[in-house]
Amino acid sequence: MPAPAVAEAGTLPNPVGPLSETVLAALGTPPSGRSWPVFPQEAADPYGLDLHLALHVCYELHYRGFHGVNPEWEWNPELLRFRGALEYTFLTALRTDVPGGNDVSEAVGPLLVEPDDGDGLSRFLRDKGEWWQMREYFAHRSIYHLKEADPHAWVLPRLTGKAKAALVAVEFDEFGGGRADRMHSKLFADLLDGAGLDSSYLGYLDAVPAPALAVVNMMSMFGLHRALRGALVGHFAAAEITTAPAAKRMVAALRRLAADPACVRFYAEHVEADAVHEQVLRHDVLDDLLQREPHLAADVVFGVQATELVESRLAEHLMTNWAQARTSLLRPLP
Numbered sequence: 405m406p407a408p409a410v411a412e413a414g415t416l417p418n419p420v421g422p423l424s425e426t427v428l429a430a431l432g433t434p435p436s437g438r439s440w441p442v443f444p445q446e447a448a449d450p451y452g453l454d455l456h457l458a459l460h461v462c463y464e465l466h467y468r469g470f471h472g473v474n475p476e477w478e479w480n481p482e483l484l485r486f487r488g489a490l491e492y493t494f495l496t497a498l499r500t501d502v503p504g505g506n507d508v509s510e511a512v513g514p515l516l517v518e519p520d521d522g523d524g525l526s527r528f529l530r531d532k533g534e535w536w537q538m539r540e541y542f543a544h545r546s547i548y549h550l551k552e553a554d555p556h557a558w559v560l561p562r563l564t565g566k567a568k569a570a571l572v573a574v575e576f577d578e579f580g581g582g583r584a585d586r587m588h589s590k591l592f593a594d595l596l597d598g599a600g601l602d603s604s605y606l607g608y609l610d611a612v613p614a615p616a617l618a619v620v621n622m623m624s625m626f627g628l629h630r631a632l633r634g635a636l637v638g639h640f641a642a643a644e645i646t647t648a649p650a651a652k653r654m655v656a657a658l659r660r661l662a663a664d665p666a667c668v669r670f671y672a673e674h675v676e677a678d679a680v681h682e683q684v685l686r687h688d689v690l691d692d693l694l695q696r697e698p699h700l701a702a703d704v705v706f707g708v709q710a711t712e713l714v715e716s717r718l719a720e721h722l723m724t725n726w727a728q729a730r731t732s733l734l735r736p737l738p
C-alpha cells in the first residue's frame with residue numbers, strides 16, 4: 405500500500421512590490437535576527453496586491469508553509485512584527501469602510517431577505533456566464549476552497565459551551581464528516597480537475613488579484629487573533645447565510661454550461677449543507693456567544709459587514725473586467 409501523501413505545501417509566489425519583496429526575500433534565507441526595513445505605513449495600499457500577497461505569504465506559514473522555507477519562520481519575531489504592520493493597515497481600512505454598529509439582527513437581517521454574494525455575481529453566472537468566466541471564478545476561489553474551513557478552525561479554542569459545540573458540528577461537515585474524500589477542500593480539488601484546471605495547493609497564487617486574496621486574508625486574520633473571535637464568528641455566519649442560495653445559482657449555471665459532474669457536485673453539496681449551517685451558526689453559535697460575551701456584538705457586526713465589503717470588491721472586480729471581455733486574473737488561464 406502506498407504511504408499517504410504528506411500535506412502538499414505551496415510554492416513561493418513572485419514578489420509584486422516592496423512589501424512582498426521584503427517578505428519573500430527573507431523567507432529565502434534561514435530565520436535570523438536580520439534587520440527589517442521600516443514599514444512604509446503611509447505608502448501602503450490596504451487593498452493593494454503587494455500588501456495582500458505579503459500578508460498571504462505570512463499567514464500561509466501557519467497553514468502548510470512553502471516548499472524550501474524553514475518552518476521556524478512561523479514564529480520569527482521580526483517577521484511577526486512586519487506582519488502586524490500589514491494587518492494593522494488592512495484592519496484599519498476595513499473598520500473605516502464599514503458602517504459599524506452593534507445590532508447583530510440588523511446586520512444579519514438583510515442577508516436573509518435577499519441573500520446574495522456581493523453584486524449579483526452568481527446571478528450573472530447563472531444567466532449569462534460563459535465557461536471561461538466560470539473557470540476564472542474557480543481559480544479565484546481556489547485559494548480559499550483548497551483550504552476550506554481551515555481559517556475557522558483557529559477560533560475553536562477561543563469558544564466554549566454551545567457556541568463551541570455547534571461550530572465544531574459545522575466544521576465536521578466542512579471536513580467531510582470523517583471521510584477524507586468528502587472534505588469540501590477535496591470536492592473543490594475534484595471540481596478543478598473536472599474543469600481542466602490546476603488543483604495543486606495555491607496553484608493560482610501568482611494569478612489572482614488583490615480582491616481575491618483580501619477575502620482569504622480577512623478570514624485568516626480573524627481566525628488567528630483571539631481578540632477578533634467575534635468578527636470570525638460574524639464572518640462565518642454571513643458566509644454560510646449567503647452560500648446556500650448562491651450555490652443553488654451555481655448549480656444552475658454549471659448545468660446550463662454542461663460542466664463536468666465534479667463541478668456541479670461541489671456546489672450541490674453546499675445547497676443543502678449550508679442551509680443547515682446557516683441555522684446552526686445563527687441560532688446556536690451566535691446566540692450563545694452573545695449571551696456569554698455580549699460585548700462582542702460590535703465585532704460580530706463588523707465581521708458580517710467586512711465580509712460583504714470584501715466580497716463586493718471581488719465581485720466588482722470580476723464584473724468590471726468581464727464587461728470588457730478582459731481576464732479578471734493577473735494572467736489569463738491557458
Ligand SMILES: [Fe+2]
Binds near residue numbers: 552578588674
Ligand atoms: Fe463548505
Ligand SMILES: [Fe+2]
Binds near residue numbers: 578644678
Ligand atoms: Fe458550510
